Ligand SMILES: O=C(O)C1=C[C@@H](OP(=O)(O)O)[C@@H](O)[C@H](O)C1
C-alpha cells in the first residue's frame with residue numbers, strides 16, 4: 455500500500471500518544487522471564503511489539519489480552535524448546551531474544567526481511583555470546599542465525615557498544631539468570647546510551663539487581679536471580695510522536711499530544727527541546743505537548759545519538775528551517791531498517807530538500823520557502839523514513855507518493871489515522 459501526502463496548510467486537534475515501543479518490548483520480555491503472572495497496561499500494538507508477543511508465546515509464555523492490558527504468565531528461566539523464531543523486522547526483539555535463546559538447546563532465527571533486518575549486523579552480540587560458550591551459526595554476522603545454548607554459566611564478557619546498544623541490553627536481560635555472576639565490559643563508544651537506561655529501569659522494576667558504572671562502561675550482574683511478576687504501565691512513545699510534532703512544527707498548527715511524560719527516560723523526548731531551540735511555539739505541561747506552529751523554524755546543531763529514533767523527524771523539520779542544521783554523532787543510523795543517512799537523504803533530495811551526508815553526520819540547508827515534491831518515495835522498509843517523508847510532503851508544493859507506506863506499522867500503525875484526524879491530507883492507495 456502507498457500513501458499520497460498532499461500539501462496541507464493547517465493541522466489542529468488533540469491525540470493521545472501511541473504506547474512506547476521500547477518499553478512494550480522490554481515489559482513483555484521481563485514478564486516472560488518471570489515465573490508468575492504479570493500485567494502490562496497499555497502495551498503497544500505494532501509489528502515489532504507483536505513480534506515479541508509471538509516469540510515469547512512460542513517460547514512458552516501465555517498472554518491474555520483485552521483493550522487495556524496484557525496478562526502474561528512467564529516461562530521463567532526455562533524457555534520451551536522451539537525450532538524456529540520469527541521476529542519479523544524487529545531489531546531489538548531479535549537481539550534481546552538471541553540472548554535469551556542461550557537458555558535453550560537450539561533456536562533458529564529465520565530471515566523474513568532479507569532487504570532490511572537481513573542486512574543488519576549482529577557480530578558484536580555473537581562474539582559476546584561465544585565468550586559465554588554459546589555456539590552461534592550465522593551468515594557473516596547476519597540472519598539466519600542459530601543459537602545453541604549449552605548452559606552458559608556467566609563470567610567475564612566484553613561487548614562492543616560501537617554499533618548498537620541492543621547487544622549490551624541483550625546481555626543485561628540474560629546474565630541475571632545464569633548460575634554464576636557476570637562482569638560485562640563495554641568497549642568502544644557506546645551508542646544509544648540513553649536506551650540502556652530504559653533497560654536498567656525495567657530490570658529494576660522486575661526485581662533484578664545490577665551494578666552499573668555511571669558511564670555504562672562496566673556492569674556487575676549477580677547470577678541466580680529471578681525476574682518477579684509485576685504490574686507495569688507503558689508510557690507514551692516519544693519517537694513516533696516526534697514525527698507528529700515535527701508535522702505540527704512545519705505547518706500552521708494547534709496540535710496537542712497527550713501522555714508524553716516530562717520525566718521520561720526516552721532520549722527522544724529531546725524533540726521538545728529541539729523544537730524549542732528551533733523557535734517553534736510549544737508548551738509541555740502535565741504530559742501534554744502543545745505545538746502552535748507558524749511554519750517558521752530556525753536551524754540548529756544537535757548530537758543525534760542522544761535521541762536516535764527521533765533524528766529523522768528532526769531532520770524533516772530542519773528541511774524548512776532558516777539556515778543550515780547539522781545532526782552529528784549519528785553513524786549508527788546507517789545500521790537500522792535501512793541506511794538512515796544515505797537512503798533517507800536520497801529520498802529527501804528527490805523531494806527537493808538540500809541535504810549533505812558525512813559518515814556520521816546529516817547536514818540540512820533549510821528551505822523556508824518549501825520544497826517541490828511531486829515525486830515517488832522509496833520507503834526502504836523503514837517506518838521512520840515513511841513518517842519523516844510525510845512531514846516533508848505536507849509542506850511540498852506538489853503531492854508526494856510514498857511507496858509501501860504500510861511498513862509504518864512496524865512501530866506506529868495508526869500514524870496516518872492520527873494525521874488525518876489532525877487535518878492532514880493523506881490518503882492510502884493501492
Ligand atoms: O533497545 C532498544 O529497544 C532500541 C535501541 C536503539 O537501537 P540502537 O541501540 O541500535 O541505536 C533504537 O534505535 C531502537 O529503536 C530500539
Ligand SMILES: C=C(OP(=O)(O)O)C(=O)O
Nearest residue numbers: 543544545546547763790
Ligand atoms: C531502529 C528501530 O528499531 P529496531 O532496531 O528495534 O529494529 C526503530 O524503531 O527505529
